[in-house]
Amino acid sequence: MKHPESFDQIDQWKSAMFLYSSALKSINTKIEILNNEYVQLYNYSPIEHITSRLKTPESIVKKLKHDRREVTIENMVEYLNDIAGVRIICSFMSDIYPIADMIARQADITVLHVKDYIKYPKSNGYKSYHMVVTIPVYLTDGKRDTKVEIQIRTIAMDFWATLEHKIAYKFEGNPPDNLETELKTCADMVTMLDAKMFSLNQAIMEIGEKQRREREERRQRAMELGEKNQP
Ligand code: 0O2
Numbered sequence: 334m335k336h337p338e339s340f341d342q343i344d345q346w347k348s349a350m351f352l353y354s355s356a357l358k359s360i361n362t363k364i365e366i367l368n369n370e371y372v373q374l375y376n377y378s379p380i381e382h383i384t385s386r387l388k389t390p391e392s393i394v395k396k397l398k399h400d401r402r403e404v405t406i407e408n409m410v411e412y413l414n415d416i417a418g419v420r421i422i423c424s425f426m427s428d429i430y431p432i433a434d435m436i437a438r439q440a441d442i443t444v445l446h447v448k449d450y451i452k453y454p455k456s457n458g459y460k461s462y463h464m465v466v467t468i469p470v471y472l473t474d475g476k477r478d479t480k481v482e483i484q485i486r487t488i489a490m491d492f493w494a495t496l497e498h499k500i501a502y503k504f505e506g507n508p509p510d511n512l513e514t515e516l517k518t519c520a521d522m523v524t525m526l527d528a529k530m531f532s533l534n535q536a537i538m539e540i541g542e543k544q545r546r547e548r549e550e551r552r553q554r555a556m557e558l559g560e561k562n563q564p
Contacts, residue, residue, distance in 0.1 A: 345406045350387065353417040355470045356479035357385045360419055363442075363468075367435050379428040381488055385419045414445070414465040415482035422491050425531045426451070429462050429485050436464065436483065443467045445480070457513065458520020459494060461486040489523045489530070 361383060368380045388396075393413060394404050402408045409416065421432055429451055437444050448463040462485040467478040486494065497516055500508050508516075 352479045356468050356481050357417045360468050360481050381422045381424050388416045417481040419483045421485045426527050458517045460490050487527050489526050493523045
């Protein structure tokens with residue numbers, strides 16, 4: 334019996350979303366392993382936390398319509414890059430590019446394109462590093478390279494972006510002028526806060542390093558003294 338077309342579309346939708354959710358699992362594990370290795374090697378975790386999400390059907394339809402494309406599963410797969418999305422939150426600005434490099438170096442990941450809103454922030458103050466990558470999902474009949482959008486930003490930037498996104502959504506992209514100005518002022522504060530937190534962290538690390546060297550010197554001196562005093 335032949336399924337009605339809508340049943341075929343449901344199957345097509347389920348298969349597509351299965352791929353995206355599998356790609357998210359795969360990339361989350363990969364990023365977690367890389368972060369754990371970093372902790373083991375350098376005793377430092379560049380990633381504060383990771384969140385991931387699948388774009389909602391409403392949001393998919395809205396974006397396709399906004400881009401003036403017919404709402405079809407083929408167009409969704411072909412033209413939308415952020416159906417599977419991962420957000421990596423780090424503490425410091427200095428963590429962003431090393432994390433991006435670590436991901437881009439993975440042999441099975443292909444970087445399709447990058448939007449560097451860190452180097453080139455948006456006029457509203459938005460700062461984040463975006464990469465669209467493909468990661469293979471291995472199925473019984475072969476592999477499917479599946480697109481995932483990765484956003485990397487600091488905790489402070491994430492705080493700002495979450496509120497800004499809510500406001501943009503509430504006012505459908507046209508917030509009142511005063512809110513836009515206030516948000517831009519807050520974005521500048523975020524930039525200052527990130528710079529301050531970075532320099533504070535540098536100072537703390539330098540103190541830690543100095544203390545470590547002093548302890549090592551004391552240990553060395555004690556050993557030399559011990560050797561001298563041996564009968
Ligand atoms: P949602 O609800 O998070 O999914 P492209 O993907 O390249 O075809 P697009 O979508 O303009 O084109 O790409 P871009 O600029 O990389 O933006 C993708 C996502 O980044 C957005 O997804 C937001 O999550 C985030 N983003 C981009 N600009 C802003 C901004 O000014 N403020 C905030 N808060 N987030 C932003 P969606 O689909 O818009 O939303």
